[in-house]
Amino acid sequence: MSSKPTVDTGILSNVSRDRRRMRRGSSTGIEDALGLFGDDFQSGDFYSKDKVEKKDTVVAKQTEEISIKNISEKGIPDWLGAPLPNVNKSDTSFATKTTTDTIDTRTDKKDVDDLKEPTKSFSKTSTVATMNPQHINLDIQNAYSSLHAQESFLLVSLQLKKYEEALTEIKEQQKDILSKQEKQMHALMEEYMMKQQMTENNVRLQQERINNQIHMLLSSSMSKTGQAEDLSKIDAQEKSSEELESLINSIKQRHSEEIVLMEESYKKQLDVLENSAKAMEQKLKDDMKNMAEMFESKLHNVRDKLGEEIDFYREKLKTVQEQHMDEIKLLKDNHNRVIEELKSEHSTQIEYIKQMKNQEASMFDGSEMYSTKLESNLETLALNTHILQSLGEKVSQNYDVLAKSRESTIESKEKEI
Numbered sequence: 001m002s003s004k005p006t007v008d009t010g011i012l013s014n015v016s017r018d019r020r021r022m023r024r025g026s027s028t029g030i031e032d033a034l035g036l037f038g039d040d041f042q043s044g045d046f047y048s049k050d051k052v053e054k055k056d057t058v059v060a061k062q063t064e065e066i067s068i069k070n071i072s073e074k075g076i077p078d079w080l081g082a083p084l085p086n087v088n089k090s091d092t093s094f095a096t097k098t099t100t101d102t103i104d105t106r107t108d109k110k111d112v113d114d115l116k117e118p119t120k121s122f123s124k125t126s127t128v129a130t131m132n133p134q135h136i137n138l139d140i141q142n143a144y145s146s147l148h149a150q151e152s153f154l155l156v157s158l159q160l161k162k163y164e165e166a167l168t169e170i171k172e173q174q175k176d177i178l179s180k181q182e183k184q185m186h187a188l189m190e191e192y193m194m195k196q197q198m199t200e201n202n203v204r205l206q207q208e209r210i211n212n213q214i215h216m217l218l219s220s221s222m223s224k225t226g227q228a229e230d231l232s233k234i235d236a237q238e239k240s241s242e243e244l245e246s247l248i249n250s251i252k253q254r255h256s257e258e259i260v261l262m263e264e265s266y267k268k269q270l271d272v273l274e275n276s277a278k279a280m281e282q283k284l285k286d287d288m289k290n291m292a293e294m295f296e297s298k299l300h301n302v303r304d305k306l307g308e309e310i311d312f313y314r315e316k317l318k319t320v321q322e323q324h325m326d327e328i329k330l331l332k333d334n335h336n337r338v339i340e341e342l343k344s345e346h347s348t349q350i351e352y353i354k355q356m357k358n359q360e361a362s363m364f365d366g367s368e369m370y371s372t373k374l375e376s377n378l379e380t381l382a383l384n385t386h387i388l389q390s391l392g393e394k395v396s397q398n399y400d401v402l403a404k405s406r407e408s409t410i411e412s413k414e415k416e417i
Helices: 010-015 049-072 089-123 133-219 224-416
Strands: none
Touching (some): 133 224
């Protein structure tokens, strides 16, 4: 991989900083760091909105097809569950053509946006709004070359990331398959060892039984008929032991043959995996070399054009700075005038506030007088309430005395009657 050359774009970024505000994401799911996909497009003298919209739809379809090919066609063999890679050189050339077409259409749209927004801003200040069509075409070509180089760098980095992801996925799948095969081999070996131990234990037990019976026959004194029967039993046991040994030998031979076949199949699978991985690596290396050569040739052309662009934008910056200084002077004059008006208004407001404070003080004095009068009236009310309470008590006492006298007179009259 060749290192990416750096481009001095400080001047370009300062000029185009104010006009890259409305941005959106591209159709391939990448954040629009360069501001190539602005929504604020307006029809001009040399470009129409309908043509740009048609180009955008075609570009979106082409980029979707390219992304599907890059994701699906990874070169995985058949026995892993995916088809083998069948990618021709024509496909790679078609992909590069479509990517360059997408770059052309996107940069055309952004260049028109970037050139029409500054014309609006300059029309308010100076005579820059009245620009010739030839001058606009030069701006479009210069901005196109710089933006084309930047987006080509981004596309190269994205393709590298996709190739790396494909290689890592293939390696992970190979590791998983190898681990599964190793586990199966370990399980088969453990089962075989268990079966072999079981057969050996059975043979050992049968041999011990035969030996015990022989010792018993030798030690005991038995009749000839009993001895003949014992000898026949011994012969039968020996025949059974020989049959078991022959079975064990046949099982061992079969197991060894199975192990050899499994090792050969695993070796073949590993060879297929290695060959497919090598083919993919070689293919990716060739693609990277071709892409690197193509972009290096483009970079040489872009570097040649950047010198001219830098000179042009320096002159443009000088004119813009002069206009900016004139605007600053006008703003200073307006600012001083506004400050003087604000000072006069502030002084009138201060005088009005002083008058209001004096009125507040006079009102406060009047409120104190009214509060003293209210306090004296409250005291008189309290005295009157006290007097009324004493009069009410006296009236109630006199009423009780009169009621008692009436009752006594009524009782005396009743007695007389």
